[in-house]
Amino acid sequence: MTNITPRHPPGMRLYVVVWIGLLLIVGIEVSLTYLQLPGPRLLASLLVLAFIEAGIVVMYFMHLKYERPSLFWSLIPTLIFVLVLMDHFWPDALRLMHQRLPLP
Amino acid sequence: MTVVLLTSSLTMVAAVVAAQAGRQSASARWLGVTILLGVVFAALHLNEWLRMIGEGWRLFRNPMGGSVLFGATFFGVTGLHLLHVICGVIVIAVIAIGFRRGRFDAGHVETTGLYWHFVDLVWMFVFPLVYLMNVRP
Numbered sequence: 001m002t003n004i005t006p007r008h009p010p011g012m013r014l015y016v017v018v019w020i021g022l023l024l025i026v027g028i029e030v031s032l033t034y035l036q037l038p039g040p041r042l043l044a045s046l047l048v049l050a051f052i053e054a055g056i057v058v059m060y061f062m063h064l065k066y067e068r069p070s071l072f073w074s075l076i077p078t079l080i081f082v083l084v085l086m087d088h089f090w091p092d093a094l095r096l097m098h099q100r101l102p103l104p
Numbered sequence: 105m106t107v108v109l110l111t112s113s114l115t116m117v118a119a120v121v122a123a124q125a126g127r128q129s130a131s132a133r134w135l136g137v138t139i140l141l142g143v144v145f146a147a148l149h150l151n152e153w154l155r156m157i158g159e160g161w162r163l164f165r166n167p168m169g170g171s172v173l174f175g176a177t178f179f180g181v182t183g184l185h186l187l188h189v190i191c192g193v194i195v196i197a198v199i200a201i202g203f204r205r206g207r208f209d210a211g212h213v214e215t216t217g218l219y220w221h222f223v224d225l226v227w228m229f230v231f232p233l234v235y236l237m238n239v240r241p
Contacts, residue, residue, distance in 0.1 A: 012121060019114040026106050026231075033236045046232035053228045061113055061221045 010066070018060045025053050105148045106231050109189075112141035113224045116196075120217045123210035128203065131213060135200035138220065142193040149186050153179070178234060185230055188223045196220065 029049050032042060059065040064072055119134035156178075160167035163176045199216045202208040 012118060015114060015117045015121075019110060022110050023107065026110070029232050029236055033239045039237075043233075043237060046236055050229050050232050054225050057113070057221055057225050057228070061117055061224075062218055 010060075015060065018056060022053055022056060025049055105145055105152075106227065108141050108145045108148065109224050109227050112138050112145065113221055115141060116217045116220045120210070120214045123203065123213040126210075128206075131210075132200050132204045135196055135203070135213070139193050139196050139200070142189055142196070142220075146186060146189055146193070149182065149189075153182075174238075181230055181234055185223070185226055188226070192216075192220050192223050 029046055032045050032049075035042075037045065064075075115134050115137040119131045119138060122128075122131035122134055161175050161178075163179055164172050166172050166174050196216055199208055199212055203213055
């Protein structure tokens with residue numbers, strides 16, 4: 001088994017702080033939902049917060065912050081590739097919006 | 105449910121830290137807590153599903169009169185996530201037993217941890233997009 005121990009493993013105290021931070025972000029997400037924001041604005045806000053949460057989890061819980069810089073940078077082309085792939089699905093998603101069945 | 109899953113990520117990290125420090129029994133204990141939280145998440149999820157099915161929600165039926173695609177999207181997305189959680193719980197149990205008996209090492213515990221954090225990460229998008237976007241205050 002390959003040893004994937006981080007070079008400078010942080011202590012549990014930092015992980016607890018990260019966990020509290022994630023709970024706070026979830027709290028903000030729930031609060032935003034009750035502010036009666038317009039749909040697109042709410043969606044954008046929730047997505048930004050979800051990406052921040054995901055970034056924190058990847059960097060700290062999944063130890064990317066403590067890995068070699070080359071590993072971090074190798075993820076950037078992958079991310080761009082995924083976004084390009086998703087871009088190919090948007091037209092299909094928009095087409096489906098116009099194919100919704102009428103309300104009963 | 106979200107708090108339970110986030111907490112299970114923290115206990116998984118505790119298991120990895122203990123495993124890397126060579127504290128085998130502490131690591132196995134934290135893995136046990138992670139399994140418990142995973143089971144609680146799955147139970148809450150199934151309870152939610154049963155309530156919704158009781159209210160008339162189906163894959164292609166929306167009792168609230170909105171888009172019929174909501175049922176298929178909801179059960180499809182959350183069902184796939186739940187399947188990953190259940191698989192994760194089984195894998196963590198196997199790794200915990202193997203690690204306790206010395207068949208697996210800290211690397212195995214950490215790799216399992218990466219999978220579990222990924223399951224948590226996916227929920228961070230499912231929760232706002234499927235649940236919060238459909239809240240009607």
